[in-house]
Every structure is written in C-alpha cells, then in structure tokens.
Amino acid sequence: MKPINLLAIVLGFAAIAIFPIIVPNPYYIHLVETIMIYAILLFGLDIVVGYTGQVSLGHAGLFGVGAYTAGVLFLHFHAPIYVTVPVAILVTAAFGAILALPALRVTGPYLAMVTLAFGTIIQILINEMDWLTQGPMGLRVPKPHLEGVAMSDEHYYWLVAVLMAVAMLVVHRILKSHLGRAFEALRDSPVASDCMGVSVYKYKVFAFVISAGFAGLSGSLYSYSEQYISPNTYNFELTILFLLAIIMGGRKTRLGAVLGAAIIVMLPKLLDDIATFRLVALALAAIVAVGAIVAVSRKIAHPKQLAIPVLGTIGLAVFAYSLKNITDWRLTIFGLMILLVVYYLQDGIVGFVKKCRDLLRGERSMAPAPAVDGRDAISAAAQGGPDQILLAKDLLMQFGGVKALNQVDLTVKRGTIHGLIGPNGSGKSTMMNVLTGIYVPTAGSIKFVEEMIQGKSSAHIALGGIARTFQNVQLFGEMTALENVLVGLHHTFNSTLPEVALRLPRAKREEQEATARAMNLLNFVGLADLAMEEARNLPYGKQRLLEIARALALDPRLLLLDEPAAGLTAPDIKELVAIINKVRDHGITLILIEHHMDMVMAICDTVTVLDFGQKIAEGTPAEVQADEKVVEAYLGGEAA
C-alpha cells in the first residue's frame, strides 16, 4: 500500500476514534455508528456485486438474520455479545450457502430472483414465528454487558469502530489474495476462469457465503446499536439502499463502501431539513460547475458531455431555494440525485475522483512491477507420460441437426506441435471446446495421459494438464497482466480463508512465490514491462501473448492455441512462432489451430484437416499439402 493511502486510513480511523469526544451528542454518535455498521455489510456486498458481478436482492434479509440471531440468543439464553456475534456470522453464512448453492448453479438473473424471494420470506418468517422472535412486537436488545456492566454508548461505538477496521482489513486481504482474483476473474470471463482451473460455480458460492457472513456481523451489531429490532426494518427498500450505496460509493473499493454507507444514512436526514438541503444543493452545483470549467479548460471533456450534469445540479439548487416545504419532495429529490450518479458516475464517487486525479496528473498511477528473477518460468511437470498424450475416438458433437464433429479420431503425440486446420465452420473450435470440457461430446471418448476426460468439467480438465487460449481473446480485462497470470497460478495456492485473513506465513509465502513465477512467465512471452498494465489496455498482439503466459501458468502438458496469430502483424507473428517453439522445447505438447498456412507448415510436426466436421486428411505438413482432398476442400478454396 502507498504511504499516502496508509496515512489517509490512519487519519480516518483517528478521526472516527475521537469523534465521540469532540461531538459528545448521542444522536450524532449513533449516526456515525450506523454508518460503520452499514459499511461492514457493504464490504461484503461489494464482493458479490463489485467483484463477482452478481446481483443480490437479499442482503436486507441476511442483515435481518444476523440481527435476529443475536436478538433471539439474548432473549432466550441471555447469551453475551462474544457468543451472539460469532454465532450470528455463522448462522447468516449458512443461510447464504443455502441460498447460493442452488441459485448459482444456473447463470443469469436467478440469484437476484432467489434472493428477492428470500428477503420476503425472511420478513414473513420473523413476523410469524412469535415463539422465537416475538413476531411484529419486535424484541429489545440492551447494550452488551462486559463483566456485568452495560457498555456506554461511547464504548459500544468504539467496539463497532474496531470491528469495522477489522472487517475492512479482512476483506482487503481476501480481495488481494488468490481468492479475490478468482472472484474478479469469474466476472470478467467465466469461460476462461473455468479453463484456468478456477471453478466459477464454487467461487461464486464462496463469495456469496463470505458476503453473508459480513451481513451477519453487521446485523448483530445493529441489534445492539438500535436496542430494539422489528421485522419491518429488513424490507426490500433497505436492500435497494444497500445496492445504491455500492453503486454511488463505487464498486471494488472499501472507501466507496464507507462513503456509500454515509450517503444512504445521511442523505435522507439531510433532506429532512430545507435549510440543510439548500446548502447541500448549492455546494453540489458549485462543485460540479467548477469541475466542469476545469475539465473543459484542460480539454479533458467536451462541454456537450457536461451540459446535463451542470444544468441538472444548478436546476436542483434553484429548485431548493424556490421550495417552501421539502416534505412532499424528499423521495423525488433522492431519486433524482441517484439518477444523476448512476448516469454520470458509473464508477461511483470514488471511481470518479480517482479518474479525475489521474486525468489532472496526466497519467495513471501504476505500482512498480515486481522483479524478474530469471528462473525458468516453465516447470518440468510437462515432461514424461505416454507417447500418445491424447487419444480421441469417434467424437460426435451434435447441435440440433448440425454435426459439428462427425466420428472424428484424433491422436496427438507427446512433445509435438499438432496442427488442426480446415475451412471456416469445419469444427476446429468445437474440437477445442470438447477437449477442454466446454462442450460435452454427444458420443465418443477422449483419453488424456491416463484419464478418460469426456464429460469432465473444464476446471477439472484444466487442472489435469490441458490449458488453452481462445479464438476471441478471453482475458480478465479489469485485472493487470500480472494478475491474469496469477489466476493461471491459482492451482499453486493451498492457503485457506483464515490463513489469508490473518496473513499467516503460508499465505504470504505462496503469494510471493506465485508473483515471482508470474513475472518470469510474463518475461518468457516478453511482457514483463507491461506487468502492471490492465489487460484491456494492452495492444491486441500483446493480449494474445498474455493469454499464452496465463495458460502456461497452469503447468500444462498439452497447450491448445486457437488461432493465436489472428489479427497479428508480421513482426508479432515472428515473435509468436519463437515463443511456440520455446514452449515445445520445454516438452509441452501443442495443438495449433491456425489459418496462417505458412506458419502451420513451418512449425507443425503433424497436421489434421477437418472439413464439415469430418477428418479428411492427416500427416506431415508436406503430405497434407499434397493431398487432393485438402487442396479441394481448403487450400484449393483459398487459392480460388
């Protein structure tokens, strides 16, 4: 972490710590306490929304489960806080698992729908189960007792502040670890994640369960903070407010979560009083106007782009001063402000401020890349095994009436480069997808080394030693080049969640070793200088090389390259050929799909030709080139 960021965090927490002393008003102490409690929930919700890209509409329900677990344990057993809070975390995480396990099996909006139903059911259950929860009457939870004495408001505030700091640190460590990278990768490209051995399903569920645990912690602290809980607090509106807090504060930032929490707690209160609202509206209009003038004068933005936010905020300020009474307008104004943020600050307030800072500095702040230690990036794991490393027999892949693969046999010899060519639509990519478990073949068998892999999951096949690149590059765009390769190295991590949260020696060591290895892999493909650049910002040719480095991180025995030279310039192709030869020299077997015939003929040992899903020829490049069927089906077609 940069010293300036660390200093800001220390100062922030110092300000939080002395707040009750400077402002000894119980109302404001409670307000800041609520912001901190919501922030804990938002740290967790951001893992699901910001990192894995899922939408949960059930976090108010989970918050309620946490609050009621603490409340019920106190009501029925007089359990102390050091029992109620951990139990609330575990119970809420268990609810999260029950929700996520079936809902995340399928893709699409199912999680949103299931969590929406869950939120409603939880409210009904709390209402109906009077024997446990005292139903609509709600229940009282006094401030926790420590050694027989009830905590004062200030002491409880400090306890919440400490727990928020711990929650922030734990979430930060999780997200900067191999677990966080897995969460982010599966959002950017689920198919590539699975093919890197990172099971999308497993990590989506894991993210949701962790997030539920934080909702449990937050809910249990809320029950002591409010000292009275009732079912109607945990409603759909609260869920929407939580989501808005993430969007307004900014995805993928802890500061954004705190800011988001502050907005959803403070904004409704600011809108209660017309004088405060006028002040806020005026300040907002002034900030936006000054910002727009700076942006236009520095040619960062076009006046047209800024017209609506500037006129909108000025309009809001004029409206504020023309209003006599704010009560009837509160919700409308709240809604308008949200719309403005959602439309114009898509990365949230923190994302927007960061962007402005980078633009004003004229460059993006990039951390320095770790050193390349020059050790061989490719492990010896690829060497050895049977002579015929891959044996596919009678492969049939049918899509409705289309037979994309029709009784195809494919034998690949260890240590060779095996070309797979054919006209467009002949079934080459389908073959790749079948070999990597993306498609389950309709019939036929695939033996890889000693294992039959047909029907196995992509993650299983990847971990078994088959890595691949994609015809349409499938990088994790928002992650750096280094992080992309680290996702490929996910299989080298064994540290568990507690080890990551506590930064125990194994977690630290694995991270250091993987980072050094990833840098060597980047160096292997000539990308060490671009290690800290986001993958989406790399030139196309470099993106293809990065995909190869990421695939090599899996320590594959067999590497499948799907049109690696597509869209590359002549010098890039030369570089690519050199890298492919280097990979083969390390004992890794390759299957290469390519339309660049010169390249195929120059580097392949064996070539298989497909046409309309059938194998029409196989042999050395020279044999295949001389084959009449090939000339007719493919080379002839191209010549014509």
Ligand SMILES: Nc1ncnc2c1ncn2[C@@H]1O[C@H](COP(=O)(O)OP(=O)(O)OP(=O)(O)O)[C@@H](O)[C@H]1O
């Ligand atoms: N998921 C799918 N659903 C339906 N049809 C598919 C699917 N995937 C591939 N096909 C069909 O299977 C046939 C083979 O396609 P495939 O993409 O494997 O060809 P290809 O040789 O890789 O072509 P190209 O060189 O253009 O990438 C095509 O007719 C294609 O339309």
